[in-house]
Amino acid sequence: MQVAYALTMPRRGMPRLRDRYGDAFTVDMPIFGRTVVISAPAEIKQLFQARSDLADNLDQNLGQVLGRGSLFALTGDEHRRRRKLLVPPFHGRRLAAYEAVVEEETVRELASWPEGRPFPTLPSMMRITLNVILRAVFGAEGAEFARLRELLPAMITLGSRLAVVPVPAVDWGRWSPWGRFWAMRREYDAVVERLITTAERDDRLDERDDILAMLMQSRYHDGSPMSRSEIADELLTLLAAGHETTATTLAWAVERIRRHPTVLRDLVTEVDAGGRTLREATIVEVQRTRPVIDLVGRQVKAETFQLGRWTIPQGYAVLVSIALIHDDEALFPDARAFDPSRFVDAKPDLYQWIPFGGGTRRCVGAAFATMEMDVVLRTLLREFTVEPTTEPDERWRSRGIANAPAGGGRVIVRRRTDRPVAAASGERSEVAR
Template sequence: MTTVTLPPGPSSPRFVQGAFALTTPFRGMRRMRARYGDAFTVNVPIFGRAVVISRSDEIKQLFTAGPDLVENLQPNLGRVLGSGSLFALTGEEHRKQRKLLVPPFHGRRLKAYEEIIEEETVRELASWPEDRPFATLPSMMRITLNAILRAVFGADGAELAELRELLPPWVSSGSRLAVMPIPQIDLGRWSPWGRFWMARRRYDAIVDRLIDKAAGEDLDERDDVLALLLQSRYDDGSPMSRDQIADQLLTLLTAGHETTATTLAWAVERLRRHPEVLSELVAEADAGGDALRQATIVEVQRTRPVIDLVGRHVKTDGFRLGRWTLPKGYTVLVGITLIHDDESLFPNARAFDPHRFLDAKPDLYEWIPFGGGARRCLGAAFATMEMNVVLRTLLRDLTLTPTTEPGERWHSRGIANAPAKGGRAVVRRRNSPPVPPATATVAGARS
């Protein structure tokens, strides 16, 4: 028999630990690390018995372990995105699907999407009010939704108008339901799950119509993801089924929408509280550069990660993970905020300082907003490019007014963690007449 070796942790009942995790998600994790060390064992609803780790060598070992040892975290978004979603697939099926989905989001394809993103950003920024505070998160949601819809489905049309209406509330409810028990009976419109499934059936019908339309077109002339998936083939020459295409497109739409928009809202929130960085970014954008802007995107994701936990499910008894030996059925959770706060990796870690990434790319086992290993976010390159284009356009067209207000608190939207006030901004068009600066807007950089 293999001897199980687990890190220490609280002994309180599962419901008590669950309540603690829900009411103090970030402070609670930090308190646990302060008390038990960089790894600890918890027992919480949904995940059950789990080990939380935050050391880069153990994270690397977890992310590089084979699917015979660990698999995707359970439960996951596959519960709401469909059985054909990358989140739901494991082993060889996951590898095969991921191989088909990589080409649309890399290389020259990314360049083709830049113009779409800039167009959507310019359109949305034109609606922003001047000289009064407003939440930017809804705007960022519209930009990223419209951009990913156009990248996935191509040109505008009646179906895309339907999806624009359907998807935002569907994503919002899905991110909350993803960690809730699935009922055995469909109560239709009388329950959250019933309404969720009704919207999913409506989505499937829209995608069916889009596939029918695409079948009558020259797909070689199209750059959108739907056209590429319709042309893609597995190693044995077989095409993806309609259900598989619908599930994967929904995965791309949801994963490439809310998290990117939320990070952009956090970027606005951070930059308004760090006027020196903001001033440097404006000067760099005017000069046509982007090094500091890219570093800023990395630092926003380090200090305000939208997803706080990623993990794996242990499939075999006696799984050795660094100092620990874990039994089958355990969950391993990677504390993203914990490792991003590690002073040994990021000196003065609580400070917002993009300059730390100007001359050094982040280590992908220490900076993990996109997860890691074979399940690292497929759209990481697309999301990074999109954030870069949106921020470039914002800095070029608008003046973002700094503030001395305290930083916005974290607010859970189910899966994603957003600024509680929506990343509030005060802006002016850069071609507008200048106004006298407020007396207390240029404060020192604050975390």
């Protein structure tokens, strides 16, 4: 009952447990077993910095739906080796090259938006982020691309819900949720197998910027390549992690700025002037006040693990409550208020602001997601006038792994007719750079 309350009422469950038991407490989780939940900054930092022989990846994690070759499923040295191969596509020149892709997909989707009536933005954000990550991963469109665009939304939605459910010992086929998921996974593997085969025949593979091409050419320190199954699992990881959470955060961003007209007005003024400081701070504040993922953690691997004040036995899960630390008044005064100005002149501490997790298991695509949210929000504010609202805040709704706005981030927009020409030219130059 305690766990059900904490997980189904994320804005009340965890805070009430903390109010009653303090900033660390133990619960029995159906999936994780005996679990310590922490929210003290020093203990969170220590957990994220712990050696892998003391505390490492949770035994139950997204690897059960993403595959044994997924970064989520790997531990220790194997995890570090794989992570080194995945970092380059999400930084530097390659990251900048994806900006034009994000803007192109955003403009394409915004062209279908209705004017003058309310509608949820989450479906649109899902389409934008799915198309962006598909193009980033595979590079070009085609029959396989179109099939993945149809297959992945249902597969990811079902998989995110099954990620917190034990894998059954018996396969009941399409009569069961797991059976449906495995059928979709087999189809996904077949599509990726064809894409890999096609890429192997490409004489100009080394000139491509897509992630599939880079993974096929990457090598571990001993010179060995990734296997086809490893590539398939890792691509699914990037497609899943780079799609739903980013889209949900963007829907929350729309929900937040509509209810804060001063912030909305200042964001539009900044966009017209070609700036980005407030927009970047707003994205950070949205992630602080509306974290899409509420828990991140480790499993104790040593016989005991001394975590701050606590000695934790082997096998225990240690979960960090993102909502609790993000709402800590000692770290963020007036924490429940939505106030992007708190991050205008101050970068967030990566052990206190943790929407992407932390330590060696921090989301490898954090920079990509941040860039994508920045470009989508900039394009939206440039193209449309967003009408503010005095409606109550949208409630939280669980989508399995992610917490989304119950109304889907509803909005009323009108296409702008007052867009400054100079600002528009400057934005195109920024994307080109």
